[in-house]
Amino acid sequence: MTSDTIGVRKPLRIYCIEDNPLIVFHIEHLIEKAGHVLAGFADSFSQLTADPAAIDIDGALVDVDLADGRTGPDAAAWLKERGIPSIFVTGQQDIANLYADRVVGVVIKPIVAQDFADKVQRLDGRT
């Protein structure tokens, strides 16, 4: 998964912003299956901005509703300002669509593994 014709690619460091620990677990599993690494997670926008680990990342997966309210779109904007691409992972496609310009993709819950693997590739700024 992580190699191409030129050479072995470094795994992406992916951050997860999600308030349901079960989903974080599942996402961690899917990230690892896709050959990448979970760089950290936060359950709220405020926790994201306070986490020093949230800067050294290649991309992020963001739920729309978080522990501090409907702050997923704010989190995506905050990351975008810092040049970090993100993907919404949410059951609420209609809300995600309103903020489509802040993300590089939307994964609808419940997560389908193949859809997840395809979209996560969009976090790779090197392609």
Add this chain to the structure above:
Amino acid sequence: MSGSDLVEPGALDQVLILAPYRRDAAYLGQLLAEYDMAVATCISADELTGYLAAGPGVFVTTHEALTPTLIDIVARHLNAQPPWSEMPIVVLLDRASPNSRIRGQLAAAWPRSRQLFYQRPLTQVELVSGIQSALLARMRQREVRDHIEREIELRRELNHRVKNILASVFSIFEMTRRGATSVDALADDFGARLTALSNVHSAVFEAKGEAISIAEIARLTFDPYRQMGVSRIDASGPSVMLTREAGTTLALCLHELTTNAIKYGALSVPNGQVAFHWDILPDLGPDLSVLWQETGGPPVVAPSRSGYGTRYLRAALGGLFGAKPDIMFATDGLRCEINGPLARVACNPEAPDSVSGL
């Protein structure tokens, strides 16, 4: 319902008047205002589309105003009404006007409206009571509208929750599968975890609210094992109501701790004990403190690699309390302790009256 163009906004309590000749509009407006009715006056048919879009309660007009243009504008508005709406229309006729022809024409041109015809001259009382009863009918329509909107909102919320639950179930399955050594073990563990999730869901639903007490979560989690003869769990603490999400997470954590204790810990031997205690520490915020302490079990050996249970506990309790849990594989018994702001998890952080949990 095909989109926002069908929405008729507002309180639907205004009387819209279009009476372009003589001083009819001014007179009508003054009269209705005396009876405390909100009035908007439209000067010409050109402006009517905008006024209708604001969602009038009742539309009042005179037969002189009924030009083909006006009839057409009103007809288009009526056709675009949402299903619950039948705008009442009051038409003031004259003795000299061809009244039955006008009635027939309007009945055909204006579907889905409640049409009331009055022949002038008429008494103030007659007109006012007619308009009032039309407004009353409009209020009933508004109630139907609000009811439909509430139902749409509830369905949206239900869909959101079902999706969240399915996503949780899917996560539980994936995580259980990763740790499973056989198909039977997978089936047992997955079934037990789903039961824990389902129990707490039922409990929150039956509580008819969005809150559940820690004592109730403990009872739900431990009762199935008590019935199987495991009565060595002591649960106690003050009354604390948790939010639905916090309650669900705590229930799943207690389930992991309990099954671990039955398989490997204090509940795997006849004399082992578990104490599950929670308390409110008023000096710290206040904080909620939760402790799981096993004693009398076999010597504890720290696992070489963390299983689903331990990793879930760390992540879930960490997320719940905003602090890392202290999980100690002490030789005399597993100990799991965590403190965090009560306000983060509780529905009633200001009411910690001390009662026994179970």
